[in-house]
Amino acid sequence: MSAPKTLYDKIWDNHIVSINDDGTTILYIDRHLVHEVTSPQAFEGLRMSGRKVRRPEFTLATADHNVPTMDRDKGIADPDSKLQVETLERNASENNITYLPMSDKRQGIVHIVGPEQGFTQPGMTIVCGDSHTSTHGAFGALAWGIGTSEVEHTLATQTLIQTKAKNMCIKITGEVVDGVTAKDIILAIIKKIGTAGGTGYVIEYTGDVIKNLSMEGRMTVCNMSIEAGARAGLISPDEKTWEYLKGRPLAPSGEEFETAIKYWQSLATDEGAQYDEIVEIKADEIIPQVTWGTSPEDVVSIDGYVPDPKNASSDEKKRSIERALDYMGLEPNTPINEIEVNKVFIGSCTNGRIEDLRAVSKIAKGRKVEKNVHAMIVPGSGLVKEQAEKEGLDKIFIEAGFDWRDPGCSMCLAMNADKLKPQERCASTSNRNFEGRQGRGGRTHLMSPQMAAAAAIKGKLTDFRDL
Amino acid sequence: MEKFNKLTGNAIPIRITNVDTDMIIPKQFLKTIKRTGLGEYLFFELKFDQDGNKIDSFALNQDQYNGASILIAGKNFGCGSSREHAPWSIADYGIKCIIAPSYADIFYNNCFKNGILPIILDEETVAKLQDTAENTLNFNIDLEKQNITYLENNEQKEITFEIDPVKKKCLIEGLDDIGLTLNKSSSISDFENNQAKETPWLYGSKII
Numbered sequence: 001m002s003a004p005k006t007l008y009d010k011i012w013d014n015h016i017v018s019i020n021d022d023g024t025t026i027l028y029i030d031r032h033l034v035h036e037v038t039s040p041q042a043f044e045g046l047r048m049s050g051r052k053v054r055r056p057e058f059t060l061a062t063a064d065h066n067v068p069t070m071d072r073d074k075g076i077a078d079p080d081s082k083l084q085v086e087t088l089e090r091n092a093s094e095n096n097i098t099y100l101p102m103s104d105k106r107q108g109i110v111h112i113v114g115p116e117q118g119f120t121q122p123g124m125t126i127v128c129g130d131s132h133t134s135t136h137g138a139f140g141a142l143a144w145g146i147g148t149s150e151v152e153h154t155l156a157t158q159t160l161i162q163t164k165a166k167n168m169c170i171k172i173t174g175e176v177v178d179g180v181t182a183k184d185i186i187l188a189i190i191k192k193i194g195t196a197g198g199t200g201y202v203i204e205y206t207g208d209v210i211k212n213l214s215m216e217g218r219m220t221v222c223n224m225s226i227e228a229g230a231r232a233g234l235i236s237p238d239e240k241t242w243e244y245l246k247g248r249p250l251a252p253s254g255e256e257f258e259t260a261i262k263y264w265q266s267l268a269t270d271e272g273a274q275y276d277e278i279v280e281i282k283a284d285e286i287i288p289q290v291t292w293g294t295s296p297e298d299v300v301s302i303d304g305y306v307p308d309p310k311n312a313s314s315d316e317k318k319r320s321i322e323r324a325l326d327y328m329g330l331e332p333n334t335p336i337n338e339i340e341v342n343k344v345f346i347g348s349c350t351n352g353r354i355e356d357l358r359a360v361s362k363i364a365k366g367r368k369v370e371k372n373v374h375a376m377i378v379p380g381s382g383l384v385k386e387q388a389e390k391e392g393l394d395k396i397f398i399e400a401g402f403d404w405r406d407p408g409c410s411m412c413l414a415m416n417a418d419k420l421k422p423q424e425r426c427a428s429t430s431n432r433n434f435e436g437r438q439g440r441g442g443r444t445h446l447m448s449p450q451m452a453a454a455a456a457i458k459g460k461l462t463d464f465r466d467l
Numbered sequence: 468m469e470k471f472n473k474l475t476g477n478a479i480p481i482r483i484t485n486v487d488t489d490m491i492i493p494k495q496f497l498k499t500i501k502r503t504g505l506g507e508y509l510f511f512e513l514k515f516d517q518d519g520n521k522i523d524s525f526a527l528n529q530d531q532y533n534g535a536s537i538l539i540a541g542k543n544f545g546c547g548s549s550r551e552h553a554p555w556s557i558a559d560y561g562i563k564c565i566i567a568p569s570y571a572d573i574f575y576n577n578c579f580k581n582g583i584l585p586i587i588l589d590e591e592t593v594a595k596l597q598d599t600a601e602n603t604l605n606f607n608i609d610l611e612k613q614n615i616t617y618l619e620n621n622e623q624k625e626i627t628f629e630i631d632p633v634k635k636k637c638l639i640e641g642l643d644d645i646g647l648t649l650n651k652s653s654s655i656s657d658f659e660n661n662q663a664k665e666t667p668w669l670y671g672s673k674i675i
Contacts, residue, residue: 017658018651022633026648028658030669038550040500051645054655057674066498080498087500098675106675117675124669131549131573145573147551148502149580149644157648159655163633195485196543199572229546231572249675252668260668295485316541316590320484413548415494422517434489434547436512 004270006167007234008202011142011267015125017159027162030124032154033110034061034097036088037415038129042152043091053095054158060119061092062100064109065415069378069405072102081416095155108381108407111135111349115219116383118248122237122264127154132349132431133232134225138218139245140237140267142202145226165231166276168201172209174284179465181359182217183351183429183448185209185281186224187289191299192281198230201277204269205235209283215244216355223350224431227296236268288463290336291433291446293324298433300336302451302463308332327435328443329423337462339445343426344375344456345438346402346449348412351429352380354387356449360402361393363453363464369401370459375452376403376418378410402456414439427455469582470641474563474608476536479526480597481510484541488548488574492556505552506559537606539597540567542590545574554581564608566615568593579634582641584610586628596626610639 005013017026039061046053053059066081068074076082085102092099100107106117111132114120120136126143127133129151136143150160170189190197203225205218213221218235225233242261245251252260288302300307306325309332312318325332330339346352346360357379369375377397379385385407388394397404411418412430420426420442429452433444445461454464483490496508513525521528538557544567545553554577557565563583568590570578578585586608588596599619600606607616613635615626636642648655663670 018654020647022636024633026651026654028655028662037497041502041551044500044502049645051649060675078498084498084500100675121669123666129549129551131547133549145549147549147554147573147577147580149551149577153645153648156645157652157655158659159648161644161648163631195546196569196571199543199569226573229543229571250673252671256668256671260666263666295487316484319482323483413489413494415497432487432489432547434487436493437489440493440512441517 004273006269006273006275007140007204007236007267008142008167009273011123011125012164014123020161024161024163026159027125028159029127029154030058031119031126032059033114033126033128033133034059034088034151035065035110035128035130036063036084037065038148039091039151040084040087041148042155043095045152046155051156053097053155056096058158059097059155060114061088061097062107062110062113063088063102065409065413067102067408068416069408069410069418072406077417105382105386108384109349109352109409111223112352112380112384115139116248116381118245118251121245121251122241123267127160131226132223134230135219135223135349137222137225137233138215138235139241140234140264142232142234144231165202166200167274168198168203168230168277168279169275170203170205170279170281172205172207172281172283174209174282176209176283177287179288179450180286181448181450182213182220184286184289185283186221187291187299187446188286189281190224190228190296191289193228193279195227195295195297196229198225198228201230202232202234203228203230205233210235211238214355215240216353219353220350224296227431237264288448288451290451290461292328292330292336293321294327294433294435295324296431296433296446298324302336302461304336306330306332306334306336338460339425340460341425341427341445341455342373343420343424344373344452345378345411345426345428345430346376346452347378347380347410348430349380350431351449352378352384354384356429357384357388357393360449360453361396363450363457363467364400364402365396367400367457369456373456373459374403375401375456376405376411378405379407381407411438413437427452427461468641468643471563471582471584471638472610474536475605477532477534477604478537478539478596478600478606479532479535480600481526481538481540482597485543485546486540487546488550488553491545491553492550497550497552502555503559505556506561509556509560534561536561536563537608538562538565539593539600540565542568544570546571549573551577551581554578554583558583566593566596579637582638584608584638586615588626588628592626610635
């Protein structure tokens with residue numbers, strides 16, 4: 001009998017095409033998502049070398065980073081954005097790749113579209129020229145972000161040359177406190193292990209707390225694996241996974257679905273399998289989390305305070321806190337719940353799904369967005385938008401004074417027209433609070449959808465459970 | 468890809484930790500469909516303030532670092548996005564080598580695809596090299612010998628570094644990964660044929 005294996009080991013082993021003389025592995029890639037920003041140079045490379053896309057049917061393309069989230073009928077105003085989207089459209093058409101255009105209601109953020117269409121399935125290897133590809137790990141798929149050179153390599157060969165990462169297990173024990181979401185869990189994880197804590201590892205998230213999360217919550221957790229430095233995050237697939245996949249357009253159906261489930265069940269980490277690193281986090285200690293600084297590890301509980309550089313553990317840490325405070329315009333020791341915001345962004349591949357919007361609607365219902373706050377809600381896909389409108393959530397949002405928009409990446413990275421102005425402060429459900437991420441000079445505080453909605457109502461960071 | 472073996476040049480110290488890809492190349496410059504021409508936007512928001520004025524204290528704006536081909540950076544350099552625009556802008560600026568205590572994983576790999584050598588040294592050595600870079604005109608980097616040499620107070624100094632032998636070979640030979648993998652097309656086809664039997668639903672005819 002072979003040695004016990006982790007979920008990661010199994011998916012890896014199932015995709016080895018061959019091992020090169022130098023010890024690297026040619027790994028088969030089952031599915032490839034493509035968007036407009038990181039693909040044009042890859043297609044250009046193929047054209048220049050006279051190479052073809054090996055498996056166009058394993059590739060799915062959509063435009064998300066550059067698309068406008070309002071007045072879509074007027075097209076894309078920015079000429080560079082327009083050219084990038086048109087280039088994707090042309091590249092997809094020339095290479096027989098399925099492309100979901102802006103006018104298609106299935107268009108949206110790649111990492112929302114993949115799961116929605118059943119393109120994402122357990123046991124697969126999935127890549128995309130986007131670091132948040134880790135999202136798909138929620139299905140027990142090995143999914144990671146790649147650069148454009150690797151996009152080209154995948155298009156040409158349907159493989160990548162890889163070196164195996166180490167196994168890390170993050171076990172969330174105990175029970176979550178009421179009101180604590182998947183976002184709070186992943187922020188607490190990043191606080192604990194740091195933005196480089198997962199470098200060189202694939203993280204498998206385990207424990208009852210993770211099991212009890214919905215598929216959408218699991219996606220939120222895996223999505224931010226990259227913010228912990230790990231290329232990929234994984235969660236063992238289970239009944240919830242099959243239930244989610246059943247009936248999706250690209251998921252297997254009928255007898256084949258039953259056969260697939262048997263295979264998917266065999267992927268779970270074997271008893272006795274060895275992880276190179278195990279991290280345990282107690283769920284009971286987590287309350288709603290927010291970031292105060294300019295790195296996703298700058299996390300603090302909502303009842304906490306802005307850190308004081310005087311208490312830093314090293315000179316380097318002190319300098320980095322000072323730099324972050326200066327950028328964020330914050331004073332040391334300020335209570336977090338006194339920080340005022342003038343923008344709110346609800347959306348992104350981290351928190352732009354229907355459950356996120358339902359959670360926001362519960363906070364928004366019967367309340368009003370503070371008059372000095374502009375609060376936008378950007379659904380992750382056209383289908384999320386449609387579902388929300390079917391449930392009447394849009395009416396609740398509009399009634400409360402939220403700005404209800406069309407799907408896309410939007411102000412998560414501010415490549416389209418949606419961006420912060422200098423010194424604007426934003427409560428955001430996205431994944432990165434880097435300097436300039438949401439617009440030059442803009443100040444980002446990351447948090448859950450509930451917390452962002454509460455910030456919109458109160459005009460300041462606040463524990464939504466106290467509303 | 469351009470081959471990398473030896474490099475002689477001056478070095479720019481960037482004394483910031485967790486330099487992310489948004490700092491290296493802000494998103495407004497990602498709308499290109501070309502690989503070239505991004506060098507002038509490298510560290511754009513650290514080089515210019517919001518009104519477009521040069522920030523003199525930033526090393527890239529200081530004459531002594533003109534024509535530098537080496538960056539000496541803080542730990543976890545290149546964290547964040549997978550955008551290859553980050554190494555493209557670095558290479559296009561003329562930087563061929565980065566020295567830092569650690570890198571983010573995707574960025575590190577992207578460097579090798581673009582002929583950039585990312586050297587890893589311990590934090591103390593990197594900090595010392597950042598000081599040295601302020602006064603030293605030339606560092607010599609020899610990938611074959613895996614060392615960095617320079618003159619300091621008329622004394623020849625040498626620092627050695629470790630690097631994965633595979634990655635070293637790729638840089639020295641300037642290998643085209645795709646060409647190499649395509650030589651194994653028949654293994655890829657064999658894999659596909661086998662996979663189609665084992666997990667046939669992956670090869671279904673469903674379309675959207």
